[in-house]
Amino acid sequence: MTVGLILVSHSRELAQGLAAVAGQMAPSVTIATAGGLEDGSIGTSFELITTAIEKADSGDGAILLYDLGSGYLTAETAVEFLEPEQAERVVIVDAPFVLGAVSAAIAAHVGGDLRSVIAGALDARSADGPGGLRAVPE
Amino acid sequence: MSCDTAGTVAAIRAVASTVAEHRVELTHLDRDIGDGDHGENLARGFTAVVSKLDGLDESTAIPGDVLKLVATTLISTVGGAAGPLFGTAFLRAATSVGKAETLDAAAVVTALTAARDGVVARGKAESGDKTMVDALTPAVTAAKEAAGDGADVGKVLAAAADAATAGAAATTPLQARKGRASYLGERSKGHPDPGATSTGYLLQALAAAANG
Numbered sequence: 387m388t389v390g391l392i393l394v395s396h397s398r399e400l401a402q403g404l405a406a407v408a409g410q411m412a413p414s415v416t417i418a419t420a421g422g423l424e425d426g427s428i429g430t431s432f433e434l435i436t437t438a439i440e441k442a443d444s445g446d447g448a449i450l451l452y453d454l455g456s457g458y459l460t461a462e463t464a465v466e467f468l469e470p471e472q473a474e475r476v477v478i479v480d481a482p483f484v485l486g487a488v489s490a491a492i493a494a495h496v497g498g499d500l501r502s503v504i505a506g507a508l509d510a511r512s513a514d515g516p517g518g519l520r521a522v523p524e
Numbered sequence: 525m526s527c528d529t530a531g532t533v534a535a536i537r538a539v540a541s542t543v544a545e546h547r548v549e550l551t552h553l554d555r556d557i558g559d560g561d562h563g564e565n566l567a568r569g570f571t572a573v574v575s576k577l578d579g580l581d582e583s584t585a586i587p588g589d590v591l592k593l594v595a596t597t598l599i600s601t602v603g604g605a606a607g608p609l610f611g612t613a614f615l616r617a618a619t620s621v622g623k624a625e626t627l628d629a630a631a632v633v634t635a636l637t638a639a640r641d642g643v644v645a646r647g648k649a650e651s652g653d654k655t656m657v658d659a660l661t662p663a664v665t666a667a668k669e670a671a672g673d674g675a676d677v678g679k680v681l682a683a684a685a686d687a688a689t690a691g692a693a694a695t696t697p698l699q700a701r702k703g704r705a706s707y708l709g710e711r712s713k714g715h716p717d718p719g720a721t722s723t724g725y726l727l728q729a730l731a732a733a734a735n736g
Contacts (some may be wrong), residue, residue: 428561429561463611
């Protein structure tokens with residue numbers, strides 16, 4: 387059992403591409419995607435997000451990352467509609483979408499609990515975190 | 525005059541017609557300062573709402589049921605930020621009217637207030653951010669005033685609609701601080717906010733239905 391990841395993007399391809407990248411170093415982690423609308427057009431879908439949450443949360447919890455603000459609104463609404471017990475362990479994390487997903491997936495793969503996986507995603511924004519951001523000039 | 529289930533259904537159908545009528549215009553507004561899908565998204569949502577209403581048994585439903593059905597359908601089908609925002613507005617309105625079988629002026633004011641508060645909670649926007657809050661907050665204020673003066677449901681909604689329309693127009697010179705338009709910075713000035721505009725249309729349709 388591991389913490390899962392939900393990637394919410396306005397684009398199906400963006401979500402799937404990121405899942406492939408993040409999954410490379412985290413083969414044991416369920417990375418569920420909710421990209422675009424049901425018909426493949428651009429947007430975020432409450433139904434797809436809800437389905438992805440069910441897939442990613444095996445009981446140990448899951449974190450949800452999103453690409454743009456309206457993805458956050460739809461994700462937050464989807465989490466509110468979950469049973470309270472599940473809503474507590476599905477955490478929306480405001481982290482860089484790509485770096486955060488890679489970092490969180492690895493934290494989950496090495497057996498991190500929900501708190502460590504959240505920290506993994508958040509660490510991606512720090513200059514000292516993984517991802518080589520230290521090289522960015524002042 | 526108060527509004528029963530049939531009246532609520534008729535008002536929502538009127539909203540759907542208005543959204544369909546303004547679909548292209550709303551999308552054009554959203555193309556100026558957004559992602560160019562607001563009209564299409566809302567039209568898709570309200571088309572789904574109408575087909576759900578077609579399957580509703582009005583003899584057993586109460587107004588709150590109608591509002592909740594609108595909420596969940598919009599959340600599921602709109603596909604942009606407007607889905608959770610309008611959906612939350614209708615959901616909070618549904619909760620606020622509870623088990624009432626008819627909605628009087630006071631219930632409409634309570635529902636509008638709950639809807640506005642829900643949108644603020646969901647979107648974290650404040651007045652002046654160039655969002656639908658700039659239509660909703662003046663609408664709530666006007667509705668309260670009208671109800672305080674003894675207005676009926678139709679007059680309360682008319683006052684709310686006119687205030688929302690004026691509020692939407694007043695977003696034109698503002699710089700967007702929320703949503704996709706905020707990335708445009710200064711360049712978001714000079715265009716009305718699409719969400720405030722559609723909020724105005726929605727309330728005008730509700731008012732027209734209540735007064736029709």
